[in-house]
Amino acid sequence: MKILLSFLCVVSGGLLLAQEGSTDRQPRKPNIILIMADDLGYRELGCYGQKRIQTPHIDQMAKEGMIFTQFYAGSAVCAPTRCNLMTGRHGGNAYIRNNGEIKNPAKDRFGGQTPIPANSPCIAKTLKAAGYATGCFGKWGLGAQGTTGDPLRQGFDRFYGYNCQRNAHNLYPLYLEDDDKLHLLEGNTRGRTGKQYAPQLIADQALEFVKANKDKPFFLYYPTVIPHLPLQVTDKYLNLYKGKWPETPHTRGSYQPHDTPKACYAGMITFMDAQMGRLMALLKELKIDDHTIVMFTSDNGTTHLKAQADYEFFESVGELKGLKGQLYEGGIRVPLVVRWPGKIKPGTKSDHISAHYDLPITLSHIAGTEFDPNCDGISMVPVLTGGKQEKHEFLMWDFAGYGGQLAVRMGKWKGIKRGLQKKSNAPMELYDLEVDVSEKTDVAAANPEVVANMELILKRERSLPELEKFRFGNYVGD
Numbered sequence: 001m002k003i004l005l006s007f008l009c010v011v012s013g014g015l016l017l018a019q020e021g022s023t024d025r026q027p028r029k030p031n032i033i034l035i036m037a038d039d040l041g042y043r044e045l046g047c048y049g050q051k052r053i054q055t056p057h058i059d060q061m062a063k064e065g066m067i068f069t070q071f072y073a074g075s076a077v078c079a080p081t082r083c084n085l086m087t088g089r090h091g092g093n094a095y096i097r098n099n100g101e102i103k104n105p106a107k108d109r110f111g112g113q114t115p116i117p118a119n120s121p122c123i124a125k126t127l128k129a130a131g132y133a134t135g136c137f138g139k140w141g142l143g144a145q146g147t148t149g150d151p152l153r154q155g156f157d158r159f160y161g162y163n164c165q166r167n168a169h170n171l172y173p174l175y176l177e178d179d180d181k182l183h184l185l186e187g188n189t190r191g192r193t194g195k196q197y198a199p200q201l202i203a204d205q206a207l208e209f210v211k212a213n214k215d216k217p218f219f220l221y222y223p224t225v226i227p228h229l230p231l232q233v234t235d236k237y238l239n240l241y242k243g244k245w246p247e248t249p250h251t252r253g254s255y256q257p258h259d260t261p262k263a264c265y266a267g268m269i270t271f272m273d274a275q276m277g278r279l280m281a282l283l284k285e286l287k288i289d290d291h292t293i294v295m296f297t298s299d300n301g302t303t304h305l306k307a308q309a310d311y312e313f314f315e316s317v318g319e320l321k322g323l324k325g326q327l328y329e330g331g332i333r334v335p336l337v338v339r340w341p342g343k344i345k346p347g348t349k350s351d352h353i354s355a356h357y358d359l360p361i362t363l364s365h366i367a368g369t370e371f372d373p374n375c376d377g378i379s380m381v382p383v384l385t386g387g388k389q390e391k392h393e394f395l396m397w398d399f400a401g402y403g404g405q406l407a408v409r410m411g412k413w414k415g416i417k418r419g420l421q422k423k424s425n426a427p428m429e430l431y432d433l434e435v436d437v438s439e440k441t442d443v444a445a446a447n448p449e450v451v452a453n454m455e456l457i458l459k460r461e462r463s464l465p466e467l468e469k470f471r472f473g474n475y476v477g478d
Contacts, residue, residue: 029217029367030340031292032127033279034359036085036221037272038078038139038168038228039309039324041302041316042333044269052314053266054240057277058296058337065294065339066348066384072409073300074356075399076324076331078165079113079141081299081356082223086122086142086154088360088375091398092461095120098400099165102144108174110164115143116154121372123360124155124219130369133157133213137206138223141165145180152180156221160205162198168225169255171198171232192256197234199226203275207282214286217367222279223299226272227265229308230255237267237274250308258308265309293340293366297356300324301331321439327397327407327416328439343385352383353409355395394454396461408454413447414439415454428454 042048045055047062074084075091083089083096091097100114116122124134135158136151143149144163151159162168163177172194175182187195206222231250241263250261258264276296283289302316303309304323309316311323322328336354338344355377362380364371371377383389395409404420412434417426428451430444444451 028291029131031218031220031288032132032363032366033220033222033292033294034363035276035294035296036138036223037296037298038223038225039300039303040227040269040272040298040335041311041314042298042320042330042335043318044227044302044314044316045335045337047337048335049318050314052245053269055269055273057273057280061276061280061294061296061339062337062347064341064346065337065344066350068336068338068354069349069351070353071297071334071336072353072355072395073298073332073334075397076300076327076405077399077401078139078228078299080399080401082141083116085299085356085359086124087116087120088123088357088371088377089121090355090357090376090396090461092396092458093376093463094398096142097398099141101166110167112144112147112149112164113141115147115149118148118153120149120154121360121375122154123363123371124151124221126155126360126364126369126371127219127367128155128157130364130367131217132367133209133216133218134221135159135206135209135213135218136221136223137161137202137209138221139165139168139225139228140223145177150180158209161202161223162225168198168228170230171225172196173198176201192232192258197232199224199271199275200234203278206275207278210279210282211286214288219363224272224275227268227309229303229305231258231261231264231268231308232256233264233267233271237271238264239267240270241266245313248307253307254305255308261308262310262313265314290341293338293343295359296335296337298334300334301326319438325402327399327405327418329414329433329437332397332407338384340384345386350383352380352389353392353395354378354380394457396457398458398462406458408457409433410450410454410457413450413454415444415451417458430454 044050046059073081075081079099080096083094102111104111128134134156136156138161140163170190172188175184185196245262247260249259251257301324302311317330320330322330358377361371361377365379365381378390397407399405406417408415414431414433415428417428419426429442431439
């Protein structure tokens, strides 16, 4: 059934392309832009209810497109989520299940994260084979230069940004990666400020990629490093919020200190939104807006470091429980805004239950091609275009970090197991999200059959031996 539905989605995708109105024998395929914020909470955009932080450009995207209210990150921290997003596999079948760090090869050079294997499916490989120019700009986190996980070996023609997540723990770094070379950033010392703001350089390069490929189909993957800490932003965006709220300076602990952490955090998100505005304006200027689909999401929930990013003040996850690093809703339920002129009805919302690992097969079908048949995703083309959407029997997460966690979403039910590194047979908590989206009341004892079904799913879907799932547990940072 899944193969048949995939075939129908490819056919429908081809029909959508044919409706572009081109007189060419082979109509141009849609451009695809996938943007992923870093540690952006479910309620940190205006279109998702944020009241204090300005995000006018993403809000406009939502007015012109569709937002998803029950969309999930593939995991609760950076590297495993990026693995799910690129490979189309849920945590139980993913190669990366935690932030595994590689030793630095030299002073002032970061070693990167555990590389995905050479034979990993990757959406960039699929789209490149389908004739797309492919570029990645931002934070990669799936293998250093020269390894099997190097983005240039995983289907990308162009890469610029932070390969290593730990290098991205400063926004005025000594260097960024530029394809297979280093771009040394003169005037930067990895201090509180510097001459060259990396998020601006990355955004500029992403736009240059669009300009360079405006006459052919392209896939732009833009995993911005914002609003992941440290608190660093240019004065223009800091001053938008400085003095608006009472502040307690951040003076100790991880990352850089800051005198006005609330203003800086809000300014970082508004800076990110401004880059979305630049991108949307460029598409219109180049007259390619009408055949470009743009998706915006986040890699996981808001950081748990409250002194630096005050999730209570900003109501970053709203009514949800949990933060980054947790498989509760606040740690994994994330925004998804999709804009596709002429295909998506403007101003619509969907409660379709879906996840990052649905995006590779979705983007492949939009491009009129097929993704890895062993992926765990389901194409979302029907829900985007008003068709009949296939639903997941379940979503699942296998996250080796923060003590070891497993979770299942099955219809209205959400099950979660925690502390598995210390207690492999930890009991399952169960929540009815229809009446308890805040996950306050554990109803496992009253629903043993649901718990038993979820336990069977976890046993069936986890492809690695029980102990091997923690082989990437050498957690250093996120």
